[in-house]
Amino acid sequence: MGYGYGMMGGWGGFGLGWVFMVLWWVVILALVVGLIRWLFTGHANSSESRPVDKKHMDILKERYARGDIDRETYERMRRELES
Numbered sequence: 001m002g003y004g005y006g007m008m009g010g011w012g013g014f015g016l017g018w019v020f021m022v023l024w025w026v027v028i029l030a031l032v033v034g035l036i037r038w039l040f041t042g043h044a045n046s047s048e049s050r051p052v053d054k055k056h057m058d059i060l061k062e063r064y065a066r067g068d069i070d071r072e073t074y075e076r077m078r079r080e081l082e083s
Helices: 017-045 052-066 071-082
Strands: none
Touching: 052 071
16 A cells, blocks of 8 residues: 555656646637737728728718718819829
8 A cells, every 4th residue: 555656656646737737828828819919910801991092982982972072072082082
């Protein structure tokens, strides 16, 4: 009973627990880093992101369609945005 490797087969009281603990923290760290990267760069590839000029042109077209601006103003602003 007092001889041999004891109850844990010679690995001590913790066995390989420290390996799993390190792996656990590596997984947690990878998830946090992945979440941060996704928050700051993941949305750039979404369907809602468009070039800034395109967005401005859409606003200009909507204002013209609603009658907020006249044709001359629309054409002048369109030329400015396209250049």
